[in-house]
Amino acid sequence: MNSMKTIITIFFILMSNFAFAEFFKDMSDRIKNNQERLSYGVSVTDFNKDGNFAFIVTGFRFPNLILSYKNGYLENINTDKLFADETRSTIGVAACDVDNDGFEELYFLNTDTYSGQKQFSDRLLDNDKNIIDLFQLDKNLKSLNLTAGRSVVCVDRNGDGKYGIYVANYGGPTRFYEMKKGIIVDQAPLLNINRITGGRAVVSGHILGNFMDIFAANERGPNFLYVNENGTFKDVADNLGVEDTFENGRGTTLTDFLYRGKLDIVSGNWNGEHRIFLNNKKIFKDIANSEFKVPSRVRTVISADFDNDGFDEIFINNIGEPNKLFKILSDGELKQIQLNKGLEPFGLGTGAAVADIDNDGILELLVTHGESGFQPLSLYKANIQKPFRFLRILPKTAFNAPARGATVILNTNMRNHAKTIDAGSGYLCQMEPVAHYGLRKGEKVKSVTIKWTDGSLDNFKINQLNKTYIFKKGV
Numbered sequence: 517m518n519s520m521k522t523i524i525t526i527f528f529i530l531m532s533n534f535a536f537a538e539f540f541k542d543m544s545d546r547i548k549n550n551q552e553r554l555s556y557g558v559s560v561t562d563f564n565k566d567g568n569f570a571f572i573v574t575g576f577r578f579p580n581l582i583l584s585y586k587n588g589y590l591e592n593i594n595t596d597k598l599f600a601d602e603t604r605s606t607i608g609v610a611a612c613d614v615d616n617d618g619f620e621e622l623y624f625l626n627t628d629t630y631s632g633q634k635q636f637s638d639r640l641l642d643n644d645k646n647i648i649d650l651f652q653l654d655k656n657l658k659s660l661n662l663t664a665g666r667s668v669v670c671v672d673r674n675g676d677g678k679y680g681i682y683v684a685n686y687g688g689p690t691r692f693y694e695m696k697k698g699i700i701v702d703q704a705p706l707l708n709i710n711r712i713t714g715g716r717a718v719v720s721g722h723i724l725g726n727f728m729d730i731f732a733a734n735e736r737g738p739n740f741l742y743v744n745e746n747g748t749f750k751d752v753a754d755n756l757g758v759e760d761t762f763e764n765g766r767g768t769t770l771t772d773f774l775y776r777g778k779l780d781i782v783s784g785n786w787n788g789e790h791r792i793f794l795n796n797k798k799i800f801k802d803i804a805n806s807e808f809k810v811p812s813r814v815r816t817v818i819s820a821d822f823d824n825d826g827f828d829e830i831f832i833n834n835i836g837e838p839n840k841l842f843k844i845l846s847d848g849e850l851k852q853i854q855l856n857k858g859l860e861p862f863g864l865g866t867g868a869a870v871a872d873i874d875n876d877g878i879l880e881l882l883v884t885h886g887e888s889g890f891q892p893l894s895l896y897k898a899n900i901q902k903p904f905r906f907l908r909i910l911p912k913t914a915f916n917a918p919a920r921g922a923t924v925i926l927n928t929n930m931r932n933h934a935k936t937i938d939a940g941s942g943y944l945c946q947m948e949p950v951a952h953y954g955l956r957k958g959e960k961v962k963s964v965t966i967k968w969t970d971g972s973l974d975n976f977k978i979n980q981l982n983k984t985y986i987f988k989k990g991v
Contacts, residue, residue, distance in 0.1 A: 537899070537901070538856055538857050538899050539822075539823070539841065539853050539854075539855060539857070539858070539898065539899060540822075540855065540857040540858035540881070540896040540897065540898060540899060541857055541896065541897055541898075541899045542857045542858075542894070542895070542896060543880070543895040543896060543897050544892065544893065544894050544895045544896075546588065546589050546590055546895060547583070547589070547590045547591075547892070547893055547895055548589050548590065548591040548592070549591070549592065550892040550893055551892060552890035552891055552892050553575060553578040553886070553890060553891075553892070553893075554575065554576035554577060554578055554885075554886035554887065554890060555573055555574060555575055555576065555578065555866065555867070555884035555885060555886050555893065556574050556576055556606070556607035556608070556866045556867050556884060556886055556887075556944050557573075557574040557606070557607055557608045557609040557625070557867050557884070557941070557944035557945050557946075558571055558572065558573050558574070558609065558867050558868065558869035558882055558884055558944075558945045558946070559571075559572040559609045559610055559611045559622065559869065559940065559945065559946040560572070560611075560869055560870075560871040560873075560946065560947060560948040560949070561611035561620045561622070561918075561946075561949070562619075562620070563582060563611065563619075563620065563622055563641075563643055564582060564584075564593065564643060565619060565643065566584075568584065568585070569871055569873060569948055570582050570583055570584040570585075570593070570873075571583040571590065571869065571871065571873065571882050572609055572611070572622060573882075573884060573893065574606040574607060574608070574609050574624065574867075574884075574944075575600075575601075575602055575606060576605050576606060576607060576886050576887075577602065577603070577604070577605055578602055579594075579600035579601070579602040580594070580599055580600055580601055580602075580606055580624065581594060582594040582599070583882075585873045585874050585875075588874075590873065590895065596646075596647045598641070598647050598648075598649060599641060599647050601624070601639065604624075604626045604628070604636045604639075605626055605627055605628040605636065606624050606625065606626050606627075607625055607626070607627050607666065607866075607944055608623075608624075608625030608627075608665065608666060608667050608668045608941055608944045608945075609622060609623065609624055609625065609668070609940075609941075609944070609945075609946065610622075610623050610668045610669060610670055610681065610939070610940030610941050610946045611623075611670070611918075611920075611940075611946060612670030612679040612681065612917070612918075612920055612939070612940075613677075613679055613913065613915060613917035613918075614640070614670075614678075614679050614680070614681065614693075614694070614695050615642065615695055615698075616677065616678055616915045616917075617644070617915070617917075618915045618916035618917050619643065619644075619917060620917055620918065621640055621641060621642050621643075621650070622639075622640070622641045623638065623639070623640050623641075623668050623670075623681050623683075623693075624638060624639040624640075624641065625638050625661075625665050625666070625667070625668050625683065625944075626638050626639070627664045627665055627666070627686075628664075629664050630664060630686070630687075631664050631686045631687030631688075631714075632663065632664060632686075632687040632688055633662060633663060633664075633688070634662055634663060634664045637651060637660040637661055637662055638651065638660070638661045638665075638683070639651060639652075640681075640693075640700065650700060651700065655698070655699050656699060656700040659693065659699075659700045659701060659702050661683055661685070661691050663685040663686075663687065663688030663689065663691075664685065664686045664687060664688070665683050665684055665685040665686055665688075665691075665715060666684050666685075666686055666715055666716045666717070666943070666944065667683075667684045667715065667716065667717050667718050667940070667941035667942070667943055667944055668681060668682065668683050668684065668718070668940060668941045669681070669682050669684075669718045669719060669720045669730070669939050669940040669941045669946075670682075670720070670920050670921070670939045670940055671692075671720045671728050671730060671921065671939065672727075672728055672913075672920075672921055672969040673727065673728060673744060673747050673749075674727075674746075674747045674970075675726075675727050675728075675968070675969045675970025675971060676969075676970065677913035677914050677915050677917070677919070677969070677989070678694070678695075679920070680692055680693055680694040680703065681693045681694075682709075682718055682720065682730060682732075683715075684715030684716060684717065684718045684732055684734075684941075685712075685713075685715050686713075686714050686715050686716075686735075687712070687714070688712060689704060689705075689710040689711065689712050690704050690709055690710050690711055690712075690713070690715065690732075691704050691710075692704040692707060692709060692710075707748060707749055708749070709740075709742065709749050711740070713732075713734045713736075713737050713740075714734050714735035714736045714737060714764075715732060715734055715735075716732075716733050716734060716735050716764075716765050716766050716943065717732070717733040717765055717766055717767055717768045717941065717942050717943040718730060718731065718732040718733070718768075718940075718941055718942075719731050719768055719769060719770055719781075719936075719939070719940075719941075719942050720921055720939045720940075721770050721779060721921050721923060721936040721937075721939060722779060722921075722923045722936070722967055722971075723741070723743075723770070723779055723781065723795065724741075724743045724744075724752075724795075724798055725743060725744060725745075725971070726967075726970070726971025727744035727746070727747070727969065727970070727971060728744055728921040728939070728969055729741070729742055729743050729744050730742040730744070730749065731758070731768065731770075731781055731783075732765075733760075733765025733766065733767075733768045733783055733785075734765050735764040735765060735766075735786070736764065737761065738753060738754065738759035738760065738761040739753050739758055739759050739760050739765055739783070740753050741753035741756060741758050741759075756798065756799060756800050757793070757799065757800045757801070757802075758781060758783070758791075758793050758800050760783065760785065760791065763785035763786075763788040763789065764785055764786040764787070764788060765783060765784075765785055765786075766784050766785060766786045766814045766815060766943055767783075767784040767814050767815055767816045767817035767832070767833065767942055767943040768781065768782060768783045768784065768817055768942045768943070769781075769782050769817045769818060769819045769830075769942045770782070770819070770936045771819035771828060771830070771844070772828075772933055772934040772935065773792060773794060773803075773844060773848055774794070774848045775844075775846065775931040775932070775933045776931075776932060776934075777925045777932035777933065777934045778795055778934055779795065779923065779934055779936060780792065780793060780794050780795045780800075781793040781795070781800065782817055782819060782830060783817075784812075784814035784815075784817045784832060784943075785811070785814065786813065786814060787811045787812070787813060788811050789804070789809040789810075789811060790804055790808055790809055790810070790811070790812070790814065790832070791804055791809075792804040792808065803848070804850075805849070805850050807842075807850065807852050808830075808842055808850050808852075812832065812834045812837060812840070813834050813835045813836055813837055814832055814833070814834055815833045815834065815835055815865050815866055815867060815868070815943055815944075816833045816865075816866075816867050816868040816869075816942060816943045816944065816945050817830065817831070817832055817833070817942055817943070818830070818831040818833070818868055818869075818870055818881075818942070818947070819831075819844075820870050820879055820947075820952065821879070821952060821953060821954040822870075822878075822879055822881065822897075822898040823898040823900055823904075823954065824877070824878065824898070824900060824904040824905070824906050824954030824955070825904070825954050825956065826930075826931075826953070826954050826955050826956030826957075826959060827843055827844055827845060827846065827954075827956070828843075828844045829841055829842060829843050829844070829853065830842045830844065830850075831868065831881065833865040833867070833868045833883060834863075834865060835863070835864050835865050835866060835887065835888065836862070836863075836864060836888065837861065838855070838859045838860065838861045839855065839858060839859055839860050839863070839865065839883075840852065840855075841853040841855055841858070846930075846931075857896060857899075858881070858883075858894075858896045860883070860894065863883070863885060863891065863894070864885040864886060864887060864888045864889050864891055865883055865884070865885055866884050866885060866886045866887050866944070867883070867884040867943065867944045867945045868881060868882065868883045868884065868945060869881075869882050869945045869946065869947050869948075870882075870947050870948065870952075871947065871948035871950075872908065872948070872950070872952065875984075877904070877906045877908075877982060878897055878898055878900060878904075878906075879897070879898070879952060880895060880896070880897050881895070881896040881897070882894070882895055883895075883896070904954060904955075905954070905955040905959075905981050905982060906952065906953060906954050906955060906981065906982055907926070907952075907953045907955065907961060907964075907978065907981055907982075907983075907985075908950050908951070908952050908953070908983070908984040908985070909924045909950065909951040909953075909964055909966070909984070909985050909987065910949065910950045910951075910984055910985070910986045910987070911924065911937060911951075911966050911968070911986075911987050911988075911989070912986060912987070912988045912989065913969075913988075913989055914988070914989045914990045916988065918937065918949030919937055919949070919966075919968060919969060919989065920937050920938065920939040920940075920949055921936065921937060921939045921969050922936075922937045922966055922967060922968050922969055923935070923936055923937070923966070923967040924936075924937065924951035924964055924965070924966055924967075925964065925965040925966075925967070926951075926953050926961065926964055927961070927962045927963045927964065927965060928955075928959050928960055928961050928962055929958075929959065929960045929962070930956055930958075930959050931959075933953065935951040935952075935953070936951075937949050937950070937951060950984065951964075955981065961978045961981065962978075963975050963976060963977050963978060964976050964978060964985075966987060968989050974987070974989075
């Protein structure tokens, strides 16, 4: 009898889902040679310097991929064996310009064991004439990371466009790599952030001040919130209420929850209550509603305007249970969106990233799978049925690289909406380095303000919609 009730319940749930217009459409058939594999992290960057962004997809004992959009399809264009690196267990990835040549390098985080010492070191790949691993140069061998980790984020701690890389290790000290006179140096001991913890997710941006701060979501211990004090860091998580000591942090992202020009923290906890930490005069308060708080096996958390209606959504990627999607309304309320496509109730989601990979003004969502079983990649896109307007802002450093960690504020007659240029790795993944805005009905754009990584502000007039603007610092 109970089993019959269960079947009936599932039937009505499925039927109710079909009653709604599909939010996403499944575009997975647009991925060429989309074989079952184990994948975790994703980054979005122009690594091969062709002027177009591509999805960088890690392989866990499978080849790393460069998925580029060509002729209506995503296809792997990588031919380099070092880049593919299919013998290693790559999970996290982030792109940033560490050598100030105007192009982003790729940090691949390898984790062949759950915690502590590992067999394979991480890689830092530079595509200068040919692809090389900077860690394998003799001068850098002493800086190898041989501790298991989970996520990696790029941080311009001095605000000069020179990026370092924070590695959230698990069961070993945090790393913070910078390039000094051409040599990779771990600065974490000097900065007093070489803490041993269960590092899971990390984000960086203008959370508290004028420089890039760091929020690290940890497992089996308190979270860290490092305020950047002119290039040094001080942990204020306990004082500001985001330590969440008794939860196991996983996916996290920065979002402007009230459309007021200030970044807040969304933190997903593994089988624990999910948080929305509202930044109110440097005091954080969890304002997540009961639906959002429901515990899940969360992985990556993404905030983006998928349907270009001017209201952001929060996508919660889960493993082994349905994904979730919430729309952030103008009054700060959350509305759960019913999903069918993108729900993936049996999906083994391990990572996700967004980008307008085909340059049509609508974001694509790429979801990776792995850990518990082999599955192909998934690609989704909002099913928009009516005309839309959008605006995309790509800030660049003085070196002409994406200004990851900068904040873009859209100024209109309806809102002042802050978005961060994603520096990585809310959990294993990094989004495109673009602030993407859908526009509301009747909304008039006045300007955009860019808060650069040194805290300086530039205001730019917007004369045309439905395009991508590139603004370079100092120009």
